[in-house]
Amino acid sequence: MDLLVGISWVSTSDYYKLINLGINERLGGLNFSECLVYSFNYADIKNNNDNNDWDSTFNMLFEGCKFLKSGGAEAIVLCANTMHFIADKLEGAIGLPIIHIASETAAVIQKQKIKKAGLLGTKFTMELNFFKDKLTAKGIEIIIPKNQEDRDFIHTTIFEELGRGIVSKETKKRYLEITNQLIEEGAEGVILGCTEIPLVIKPEDVSIPVFDTTLIHSKAAIDFQLS
Structure with a gap:
């Protein structure tokens, strides 16, 4: 599983904890989630939001997706509701499913x-x-x-x-x-x-x-x- 995070660090920690606890609950032992994480600087996202600059946000997220794809990602979890404004466009561009x-x-x-x-x-x-x-x-x-x-x-x-x-x-x-x-x-x-x-x-x-x-x-x- 591959996570685009940092939007914000607060929810990032929740996602990481919930996913790992969920995997362990189902598989037991020392089984946890094998995942890649790409984290943004929240201030950059906020600045784009303030300027209604979705193109810059898209480019940021696309670069993150490319990083995850190069690491073997099979699907991407975009860990923020607001960022799903560009989820469909991002999914088409990267060629991987984004769990909406x-x-x-x-x-x-x-x-x-x-x-x-x-x-x-x-x-x-x-x-x-x-x-x-x-x-x-x-x-x-x-x-x-x-x-x-x-x-x-x-x-x-x-x-x-x-x-x-x-x-x-x-x-x-x-x-x-x-x-x-x-x-x-x-x-x-x-x-x-x-x-x-x-x-x-x-x-x-x-x-x-x-x-x-x-x-x-x-x-x-x-x-x-x-x-």
Whole structure:
């Protein structure tokens, strides 16, 4: 298994831990994941985001993919929700399957027969269609926070707090208020559509199912590796 990481280091450690624990749980003994890891400087990604420079981000990720492919990669795990904006283009360019985080999330939600889910993530993930389209294709209606101020708050705290491993009581409180508003609007489940959001929202915090995309994506990577 081959991981494109560093977006951010916080989620990188989660992916590495979850995948290795999952492999060991299934195989036992001292069996863990054989993998290559290519890690980016998060500041470079953030700078590209601020300038809406997806071409530079694509070139960065493509170079990372080439490195992994040269090391024998059979599939790539892109360890960030937002970066899946260019996942399909990247997959076509590198000629390797990219295990798509939104597709795997859609499959899990569909199994639970949930028809309407709230989505939290960066503004790219919430407002663009690359993530939502994978779910609506499975008959799942997606709602996001209606208030632009709420979406801005989530986006900013992902980069300025959660991406640095910082969690405050005030930020958690606001996230839960936003989530509860989605529940009032009919959400039957909530998608933690950023790999850092599980730092502030836990399954026991809300009254509906929570879909942790980091966990879902990691399990899909384990399934692929053991297949």
